[in-house]
Amino acid sequence: MRAAGFPYLRAMEELLQKIREYEAEISSYTATSAESAEAFRIKYLGTKGLLKTVMGEMKTVPNERKREFGQVLNEFKQLTEKKYEELKNIQGTNGHQAAPEMDFSLPGDLLPVGTRHPISLIRNRIVSIFQRLGFAVAEGPEIEDDWHNFTALNMLENHPARDMQDTFYIHQQPDWLLRTHTSNVQIRELEKGHLPIRVICPGRVYRNETISARAHCFFHQVEGLYVDENVSFADLKQTLYFFAQEMYGKDVKPRFRPSYFPFTEPSAEMDISCFICGGKGCSVCKHTGWVEILGCGMVHPKLLENCGIDSSKYTGYAFGLGIERSAMLKYQMNDLRLFSENDLRFLKQFTATY
Ligand code: PHE
Numbered sequence: 001m002r003a004a005g006f007p008y009l010r011a012m013e014e015l016l017q018k019i020r021e022y023e024a025e026i027s028s029y030t031a032t033s034a035e036s037a038e039a040f041r042i043k044y045l046g047t048k049g050l051l052k053t054v055m056g057e058m059k060t061v062p063n064e065r066k067r068e069f070g071q072v073l074n075e076f077k078q079l080t081e082k083k084y085e086e087l088k089n090i091q092g093t094n095g096h097q098a099a100p101e102m103d104f105s106l107p108g109d110l111l112p113v114g115t116r117h118p119i120s121l122i123r124n125r126i127v128s129i130f131q132r133l134g135f136a137v138a139e140g141p142e143i144e145d146d147w148h149n150f151t152a153l154n155m156l157e158n159h160p161a162r163d164m165q166d167t168f169y170i171h172q173q174p175d176w177l178l179r180t181h182t183s184n185v186q187i188r189e190l191e192k193g194h195l196p197i198r199v200i201c202p203g204r205v206y207r208n209e210t211i212s213a214r215a216h217c218f219f220h221q222v223e224g225l226y227v228d229e230n231v232s233f234a235d236l237k238q239t240l241y242f243f244a245q246e247m248y249g250k251d252v253k254p255r256f257r258p259s260y261f262p263f264t265e266p267s268a269e270m271d272i273s274c275f276i277c278g279g280k281g282c283s284v285c286k287h288t289g290w291v292e293i294l295g296c297g298m299v300h301p302k303l304l305e306n307c308g309i310d311s312s313k314y315t316g317y318a319f320g321l322g323i324e325r326s327a328m329l330k331y332q333m334n335d336l337r338l339f340s341e342n343d344l345r346f347l348k349q350f351t352a353t354y
Contacts, residue, residue, distance in 0.1 A: 012065055015057055019076055022050060026083050033101055037087040044080045051080055118350045119220055119339055122327040123202045126222050129246045130200040133239060135224065138199035140185035142206070146175050148184040152306045153263040166208035168217075178206035182223035183263060186299070186318055189225060190307035195314065196228035202323070213335040220323035225299070227309070227316030233266070233298055236317035240270055240296060247326070248275040248293075255290060264297025264318055276332070284332060291329060294321035 026044060031037040044050045054076065061069045116124075127137060140148070155162055170176040185201035201223040209215040226235070241254045253273040261267045271292050274285035281287040296319035301311035324336055331350075338346050 267297035
């Protein structure tokens with residue numbers, strides 16, 4: 001008759017043998033980093049670790065040997081835990097874990113650095129030149145009413161100058177429109193009535209134009225306004241001459257041509273001698289030797305009166321220039337659409353701080 005426990009006995013011997021092998025493996029385990037000590041913990045002491053698996057074998061052990069097996073298990077557990085404590089201590093002192101091994105001589109990861117949009121660069125440059133002359137930055141709304149964009153600027157309802165600028169009107173509210181120029185900020189500042197006024201107003205403007213290399217349905221302008229007692233056309237010329245030299249170089253010469261804007265009287269357009277060819281004639285100045293850079297004039301007394309300012313006491317000048325146009329001159333570009341296409345090959349070329 002076979003011994004009833006025979007198959008169990010064999011299994012039991014095999015189990016004990018396995019445990020002895022594990023003990024040898026654990027005793028010779030070496031760890032050189034915090035990661036390998038942690039790997040040890042997971043492998044032997046973790047919730048799915050070897051200790052748990054071996055303990056699970058208790059149920060397969062015949063009752064008469066459970067006591068003996070329990071002791072073996074206990075020793076196995078103590079050995080494993082002791083080893084883990086040792087490994088942890090090798091890794092650091094005072095219970096702190098050492099940093100994982102690092103090579104501090106490796107070059108860092110290169111983070112891609114963005115560049116400023118050329119429109120921002122030129123706007124900042126224009127604004128900072130006028131800030132140095134004491135101009136403060138002012139802003140106004142892009143969605144504007146007829147009064148601030150046209151009527152108060154002396155462009156009355158049937159004034160032909162309204163046709164100079166094709167306007168986007170807001171469908172639901174015919175009195176509202178997308179401003180066609182930054183000159184609306186002139187009215188908003190005059191209405192505030194804090195005199196003297198000396199502001200520079202950068203912003204986006206909109207016109208109902210077919211998009212081409214030379215025209216776009218939105219673009220950017222900078223408006224300037226100076227109102228005080230005794231402001232003269234000489235002040236206007238000197239300020240704008242200073243601006244042109246700071247912007248395009250000390251050698252440029254100014255030229256003022258009579259022009260017409262309903263909100264300035266007299267009005268002028270300012271040209272500078274071509275800063276590319278020095279006035280000899282090239283493709284940038286279309287072989288004239290001159291390039292137009294802005295519109296300007298003395299604030300029309302009508303505007304002051306519209307805003308409750310005494311036009312017999314105060315005078316002022318105003319000017320407006322296109323940022324895209326300035327950027328195209330500065331960077332010698334010939335297509336306005338590049339500014340709004342977000343082509344990284346184009347944008348990445350502008351790393352300069354101006
Ligand atoms: N608002 C004019 C334009 O859009 C420019 C300008 C501003 C002219 C101020 C004179 C004075 O063309």
